[in-house]
Amino acid sequence: MIHDESLHRRLTLITIVLLGISGVLLVRLLSFQFRMNPEIKETLETNAQIRYSRTVEVQPNRGQIYDRNGHLLAVNSFDYRIGISPNQVYDRQEVARQLAPLLKRPEDEIYRQLLPDDNGIYPLYVLLAPLVDFETGQAVADLEIDGILVEPIPTRIYPQGPLTAQVVGFFAGSENARERQGYYGVEGYYQLLLAGQSKRVTQSSIPGLQEANPTVSVRDGIDLILTIDRDLQYLAQDVLDQAVAEYGATGGTILIMNPRTGEILAMANNPNFNLDDLSAEGLQNARNQAISDMYEPGSVFKLVTMAMALEAGTHDLTWSYYDPGCFEAGGVSICNWDRRSHGNPTFAQVFIDSLNTGTATIFREMGLDLVYPMLREFGIGSPTGIDLEGEAAGILVTPGDPNWNEAQFLNNSYGQGISLTPLQMLTAANAIANDGLIMQPHIVKARIDGDQIIETRPSASHRPISAETAHTARDIMVQIINNPNGVDLFESPGYTVAGKTGTAEIPAPYGYEANAAIASFIGFLPADDPVVSVLIKLDRPAGYWGSQTAAPTFQELVERLVVLMEIPPDSKRMELVSQGGDPFNREY
16 A cells, blocks of 8 residues: 555656646747747748648730621640659659659659659659649649649640631640730731730748648630621732732732721631741741831822822812923933823823822922822821831831931822832722721721620721812712723722722832732722622742732622621612612621
């Protein structure tokens, strides 16, 4: 009994001592926690954060791009970056065996990346593949390997391929998601709207806690609906490619617009852009020639000269002049295309027969003080402001510039010595089609921001001429097409078309290239109530003349376009109007 009491007292004493020691240790531990040197505490916390957490940037979904009818032109997808934390891998040999065929790397090479360093310390993270496609990334994720990190890298798929590549542009960059962005076209111009807003967050890298990482909401990019009609784009590209092949041209452009709204319905170029070729050579075709390549437009520019003279009041339909065929001015010879005299042509005949001497005489009689301000009103020498990346401004040399001279001034009257883009040329001509008002060209029809749809409202950029002047100029353009003895060889059965051809010499370092030209045609229909305007441009066709190459191309396009756009012939249209119907019940 005495022995048991002695043992009990000893155990009690030992328990009290142990509890006292534990209390001291606990107090000491708490003192380390709460009274630690702030610098030491910060260092320990930083090391723990680096070792067991990582900061990532949560990327938003990039806005998608559609044509006017809802067909996808740019849609999101993912590539993946594959990494692994070797300190979380148990069977390294088996992991290397599973990953090797998917990553297309030698098994022993992957295995060596999973081993510790010379000090026996495993790396926290190693990169196994900087960029793999969607299918490979999903296959690696499906293995459910401990420590594997499959990081999505946003990319784009373009369902229409080269057909809309120069309009839409492309999304690219390094394997770093932050460095990827849009280039050229809509992707480049609307980069900030399409990109959305990312957010940087800190996440745990401890396997058991990864599922507890917070869900982060980011602002996704805005979707865009373009004015482009995919079917019209295909038609324009098909007709252009055929014309380039048939006439031996080196390239060309076809533009289709609605002159009433400024909407671009189709914008096709040859050569176009292969999205799979982002080499330096391939990127030469990424630019959109319709807005970036300047050229001397030639006789289609006479449409601007005609409208300016009528608007200024210096010339009217009763005006005429003596045509010598050629005359000297400013030290150069100004000659008609056929170098023949046409007697005493009227104002309208100057444009029907496309007489250079006539337009030069008109400019000379108008004078510098009238011509240049009016050219500016037509947007000549300034970018149109189209919402596409890479637009050129064009070149208009004015008095006071070292390169200006009288000969250049007179040459401008028939589209020589002046440089425009195809879009600038068609936009200027649209003043005639749209009752004297130039609408702002645009490529985005609407923006979709969540549940909100923001329509682009058509807006006017210039009014260079009155409606009366536009109608007079339009009637002359119809005569150009219908004149049986005219130089513009074009037939439009059932439809009244207004149009004009052009054949422009190509500038060279000293003068102009021999036997080379840019052939073009501008037209709109129906002439009395235009819903569509078209520019055809062919570079260096073997047929040389616009009337022999660009005009037949326009005719081929129009014959298919009126069916696709459901534009009724004049007789049917007038019948519908007389019955109170709307011949244009389709939204163009």
